Amino acid sequence: MVKMIVSDMDGTLLDSNKNFPPDFDQIFQELKKRGILFVAASGRSYPKQREIFQPYLEDMFFICDNGASIIHRDQWLYKNTLPREKLEKLLTACEQIPNILPILCAPLNCYYQPYSPAFEPYLRSYFSTGNILNDVYSVSEPILKVAICDLQNAAVNSYPKLKHELDDELNLVVSGELWMDAMNPFVNKGKALQFLQKKFSISPAQTMVFGDFYNDIEMLARADYSFVMENANDDMKQYGRWIAPSNDHYGVTREIWKYLSSADCFLT
Structure with a gap:
């Protein structure tokens, strides 16, 4: 049963x-x-x-x-929160990929840099709260995962690039057409x-x-x-x-x- x-x-x-x-x-x-x-x-x-x-x-x-x-x-x-060094390495890798927005997900908040208006409907649909920061590296709150909104299609743009660079350190998964997530292994x-x-x-x-x-x-x-x-x-x-x-x-x-x-x- x-x-x-x-x-x-x-x-x-x-x-x-x-x-x-x-x-x-x-x-x-x-x-x-x-x-x-x-x-x-x-x-x-x-x-x-x-x-x-x-x-x-x-x-x-x-x-x-x-x-x-x-x-x-x-x-x-x-x-299960991301170690600081892995978080920073991921953010640095994201800086090299066009048309994406990394979103740092804490237990009750999320953080992201100033973004193009094209991202707005996707942020509004998936996040209730958000904090815009010029420097996301300054976030001190524990981060559970990083969600990545990819306007070019996550499976063909951000995912293969980040997987090539970080696959041994993070669990990277495509979670939607325009979304991928990065968490700790396992x-x-x-x-x-x-x-x-x-x-x-x-x-x-x-x-x-x-x-x-x-x-x-x-x-x-x-x-x-x-x-x-x-x-x-x-x-x-x-x-x-x-x-x-x-x-x-x-x-x-x-x-x-x-x-x-x-x-x-x-x-x-």
Whole structure:
């Protein structure tokens, strides 16, 4: 029987307009009634996730910053911050790449340099708070990850260049068409999910996961009930046991309802 359901947000739970499925509240209340934990797992930082899930904060868990932090009821259960020397080396490498904006993600704030107006809609969509600094090297707050907004396409511009230079020192992952993230080695959504599974004595056989992008691969591997979204890139679909309908067809809630009405739901 499934005891924990974990879903990525963008391209998975949320539709293309960044809205919940119309039946999400009904699903959430049903999971709560049955004692099934719900976890939002995202590359987004906690302040933005908190804003989006405001009505549900008391009864869910958050895997944030691609696994660099785990939060429940505004309490940090886990944090993994970047060493100063690695952060500075990454920022120096970013200075050599055109049309990108590194965003330093702290637990409750983010920091970036003055930017072109072209970046504005992407920052507004993914970050609730932000601090513009002429010198991001001056940030003293612990940094969980660096998100990189790449107007030229992260997979073909910033990712290969940074991977060539820093692959031995950081976990670099493409998290969206215009986004990539840099965290400490072995920091990913799968490791964060493993932390929660151990904390609550929940096995992969009791875990359901939904994802659509490359930063979801490790957490899909931590669940027997693994779903990749129909809208995912074709090379992602090998990582799920099943293919869920697209995010715009509310695949996450459709598959959860299907499971809740199945015989498997009542097996121990």
